[in-house]
Amino acid sequence: MKPFAQQTYYELLEVPVTAQMEEIHAAYSRLMELYAPDSIAVYALVDADQVDALRARMTEAMEILTDADLRVEYDKDLGLPARKVAEAVTAPAPVPEVGPTQRAAEALASAVEASASTSPVATAEAAGKGTEEPEPELSGPAAFRASFVSGYSLSYVTSSLQTAPFGGGFVGMPAAGRMDGGAASSAAESGSSAAPMASDSTSVEAGTESNAAAVTVAAPASVVAEAPSPAAPSSESPVAAPVASSPTAPSSESLAAAPVVSGTATPSNGSPVVAAVATTVQLEASSITAPSSESPSAALSPSDTASPSTADASAEAQVAQSPVATEPEPSVPEEPVVAQVPPAPSPVEDTPVPSVAAQPPVTEPEPPAPPSTSIVVSPTPSRSTGTSRPTSPAGASAQTRGPGRQLGDAQVLAQDAAIATAEAAMAQVSARVREVRPRLPDIPADAEFNGELLRRVRETRGFTLHQVADRTRISLRHLENVEADRYTLLPPPVYLRGILMNLARELGLDPLRVSRSYLGLASEKSGKK
Amino acid sequence: MRLPMSKPSRAPQADARALGSPSSEPVHAGPPGLGRRERPRRIIAVGGGKGGIGKSMVSANLGVALAQSGLNVLLVDADLGGANLHTCLGVGQPEATLSDFLRRNKARLEDVIVPTGVPRLSLIAGAQDALDAANLKYAQKQKLLKTLLGAQADYLILDLGAGTSFNTIDFFIMADHGLLVVLPEPTSVENAYRFAKAAFFRRLQQMEAQYGIQDLVDSALTTREGSLRTLHDVLEQVRRKDPVGAERLERELAAFRIRLVVNQARTDADLNVGTAVASAWKKFFGIDMDDLGAIRYDDEAWRAVRKRRPVLIERPDSPAALAIQRIASRLLAIDGTPIPATP
Structure with a gap:
């Protein structure tokens, strides 16, 4: 049993491949009734659009087969x-075999x-x-x-x-x-x-x-x-x-x-x-x-x-x-x-x-x-x-x-228009992508996310500290301390981790990596101090 | 060769609930610890999701019909929280019920079986006394399931409660014939579909250990109801991992057949709801459902319930009674049982 999207027209209409025209028509009208939107048989069985899809396909099948x-x-x-x-x-043709x-x-x-x-x-x-x-x-x-x-x-x-x-x-x-x-x-x-x-x-x-x-x-x-x-x-x-x-x-x-x-x-x-x-x-x-x-x-x-x-x-x-x-x-x-x-x-x-x-x-x-x-x-x-x-x-x-x-002209025109729109959209998307990529400073895979690096990322993103604070709900003081690597003034690691994750997410960085890296630095530096 | 034995791929516990032998020779497939005894040749579970759709009425009358055709039938009221099968049969308040069996560790199933007054038809009444009877513990459920599999009867009919709790579903998928009672109305159909889906995935869940598809089934189960995966999707995923396993899974799932009974059909169109539901189910879900037939809405059936008598005995010629007899003979035909001469 295949999903109906993969069924042949015959399977869809549940008729044999030798079905006559009337048979197909009968099957079609029966199924249309069965899968009518208000049909009790499909109520709550699947999503409405699935039923619609099935109906459309059945109509297609009927069109082709009849x-x-x-x-x-x-x-x-x-x-x-x-x-x-x-x-x-x-059937009535005198020479059907030919x-x-x-x-x-x-x-x-x-x-x-x-x-x-x-x-x-x-x-x-x-x-x-x-x-x-x-x-x-x-x-x-x-x-x-x-x-x-x-x-x-x-x-x-x-x-x-x-x-x-x-x-x-x-x-x-x-x-x-x-x-x-x-x-x-x-x-x-x-x-x-x-x-x-x-x-x-x-x-x-x-x-x-x-x-x-x-x-x-x-x-x-x-x-x-x-x-x-x-x-x-x-x-x-x-x-x-x-x-x-x-x-x-x-x-x-x-x-x-x-x-x-x-x-x-x-x-x-x-x-x-x-x-x-x-x-x-x-x-x-x-x-x-x-x-x-x-x-x-x-x-x-x-x-x-x-x-x-x-x-x-x-x-x-x-x-x-x-x-x-x-x-x-x-x-x-x-x-x-x-x-x-x-x-x-x-x-x-x-x-x-x-x-x-x-x-x-x-x-x-x-x-x-x-x-x-x-x-x-x-x-x-x-x-x-x-x-x-x-x-x-x-x-x-x-x-x-x-x-x-x-007709072709019209079609071509329509196509052109569609293509133009699509291209414009693509261009926008790609422009945005291109915009972002170069702006990101190259962060080596083994980079340490200290406050300095985070600040640079933030600046390349064009965010002010205030903006970031507003959006992440991290207090400005904390953000400043993070960027200035003032580890001793920062909250305990549990909270700091949350802060770093949020910040990294806001900056488009990998939260886990940032928090792990920064926390590592913090524990090591504050331990020394 | 007996059917379960011919499928070596099955796990032992699956073996126990596999289709019984179609022949009348005694089958020793009882679970360990309960001794080797005959198991019922066929188990029929009557469910439907929604309440008040005539599950108990269908169970009782189906039991009567099968008993009347010369078979030993044991009716079990598995509607633990709302047992009333005994009322449908006019048994009155039974002295021994299922909860006696479940609570007292030593009790045997035979001890709680009560006669119904109908020849060859006996009853295990549902729990009456305990208010928490519906909340079957897992161990209790396992015990009941195993014991029921060992019950001696030609047909074991389980009258399930409403809802899709695992307690209900597990009894349903244990059965050889899962009868899904449905009324030709949206509420009932909705619940029936939900019930069938739940049963399908519960069955899948039980099989997953054999196929190593836990993750897949779990993800399928956690999907939202509307986008619930179908057999196709699950199989597709399994196939990607393990084509051979998918083949077996498909075979086994295809063997899981739900049989529909449309109750209280008031119009001619209602009579076809069963076919329609089965067809739609197959189209979208990829699993066969059998339409066993429709039972006409019949005041006689209602009157019979009022009299606390099965309609099949009270008014054997009423449309409802005839419909149930047709369903019973269809079930017998599916099982390949030659209908014994009616007494």
């Missing part, structure tokens, strides 16, 4: 067999060919579902998760950075299942787009984006679970979900945060697969939801997803969505988008472009919208055609650059 991707990643960290996890996470990479690759291939009717349909379904379902889901849990992640993400980033092959930190984690697959598959198709993607999405963003990524990943996860098809659609469904949700309900600014964030994160999940499927899905999705008012949004959703797929940039996603859903904040992310534009459009493909191009006007004639969407499109070809080399790195770089300018 998210398909995070859980896969976590299990990998734990060294659990991946297959079991894959089964647990994507690793996520292979599945994604397969799905991707099928999507590219557009021959597999299931995947597009499924995605379309998911998209359709997404318009209705995720929106309520997002607002609640998303906010909650945001709060949770803010406290948690950084701590995990470090560990996952070490272990996760893609080094995406928290961002990489959620994406891992998908990124994994996507990266691998795209690599199979087009080359090594995985490496740049992964490497680029590392530390710089980890801090800033991790929040965003984590926030949404969990939300789509539920959608994922619902999607009956294997990896490809499932990874798409979340993509579609948030995007769809963003236009439908939260067009208001207040909610914008959640969907926007989701938009940013989605790409990281769905990136690879979606990119490929996007082309095929696009039409389907739009056709399905065409009659509804969200038609543009739905149509955009794939492209939307596609864009971030390569470029995770939150800024970009914001742009992409802002025109789609509400068009409230065009100003913010424009620069990064523009910055991204040049590299992106180069390999633009034909099919998505028109569709996308058609959409921006439909929604709003925003200046940033077209560029953003065009970027959006660019990844699509990159994956499907195989010209990815330039694009995916470009996207990835854009990815890093986008948030780097936006």
Whole structure:
């Protein structure tokens, strides 16, 4: 039995490693009740902050374990067999034994060919579902998760950075299942787009984006679970979900945060697969939801997803969505988008472009919208055609650059400020230390603490006799006598010892050494006299 | 091979209080000086820290339940300052009590055993006469402990008093089953935790001589209650010094199991307090607790006490009586005793 701080998430939640999603949720709510602050079971058992710590960790555990991707990643960290996890996470998947990479690759291939009717349909379904379902889901849990992640993400980033092959930190984690697959598959198709993607999405963003990524990943996860098809659609469904949700309900600014964030994160999940499927899905999705008012949004959703797929940039996603859903904040992310534009459009493909191009006007004639969407499109070809080399790195770089300018700046500023404060404090401390050290006279190890030495120490400390007398409550007369080595005038050794100890303590000397040394002198000298 | 003998690492005195043999063969593990005699196969101590939570009621009725299932049960009222187990059983003022045994050096335990009217259930009543009976001297306590270990019965049930004095704790940790009675209310839970912690560290203290961890245990014991060290901390410290000793210590401490009985559960949620407490205890303290089950709050139980009769005899079909029977059978199941045919 380990202390709870060292327990695995499974041990914390007291569930088997094969536990299904509902099981984990049930365990979590049971434990939350058990360890509620007013729970009788923990009353007077331990300190309140220990209970709080346990609760926080349990929440963390639940967050990780109920998210398909995070859980896969976590299990990998734990060294659990991946297959079991894959089964647990994507039970309904037709090919559960296959690793996520292979599945994604397969799905991707099928999507590219557009021959597999299931995947597009499924995605379309998911998209359709997404318009209705995720929106309520997002607002609640998303906010909650945001709060949770803010406290948690950084701590995990470090560990996952070490272990996760893609080094995406928290961002990489959620994406891992998908990124994994996507990266691998795209690599199979087009080359090594995985490496740049992964490497680029590392530390710089980890801090800033991790929040965003984590926030949404969990939300789509539920959608994922619902999607009956294997990896490809499932990874798409979340993509579609948030995007769809963003236009439908939260067009208001207040909610914008959640969907926007989701938009940013989605790409990281769905990136690879979606990119490929996007082309095929696009039409389907739009056709399905065409009659509804969200038609543009739905149509955009794939492209939307596609864009971030390569470029995770939150800024970009914001742009992409802002025109789609509400068009409230065009100003913010424009620069990064523009910055991204040049590299992106180069390999633009034909099919998505028109569709996308058609959409921006439909929604709003925003200046940033077209560029953003065009970027959006660019990844699509990159994956499907195989010209990815330039694009995916470009996207990835854009990815890093986008948030780097936006959020990263803020972070850097904050960091700088924090560092500055810390440095100032350090400087103060070290200055104080430096101040004191040189001031102390060199006292050899075998020095005799006679009155003279004590006086010198006191003077180097800058104390007057009065000050010392005030603080030590030793009478001035005694202090004077001590310093003048007038042993005969000093009180008996018992009292003198106390005086010397106090004095030494006040002067920052070793009380025992001082008193022993001085008393030795006193007894010897007074004996002589 | 008997269980105590299979653990050569144990010190002799620890041997004596180790789990008895699960089989029915006579076990000669009596302390020296008292002759070789059978020891009770199982000792159940009923404690709980707080007063008025039904320790005596649980003890009495558990004794009745075990006796009814065909076992010889000896109830001992170890609540020296506030003995009333006899009242719960309707025995009346007993002529011989524990204090007679403790004061007169020659008296044998058998001399103070009184029948209860329930077949196979006998009682050693608590001290009545002496007003300082609660303040057991160390020698008296040792004598009592040793004698009790040599008592002849299938089950020895110790009804402990409130509080966490060493007199109480030592009886508790001597038992095979430390029953911790708890009410689903903060005061009781608080005291129960305190009791369990005290018992845990007392046990540790007793073992420290074997492991050379006196300093560690002492420092752990002197820590403030809130930051009381857990098993993890203690083990961690011991491990740094002596990894092998830590292993053994961990094993032995893990064997120290407290069993929970939630009494007077009024709501359905109350029924789960035992599980919750056990779970929280394990989470933070690292030691297992068993939840033996909850006893519903039952006016019949209260009425039975008023009549000075065990509820199990007065109203065997009442919820409280049924709950106690369940607890008794659970204990028997833990001990692996096949329940004999009820008479």
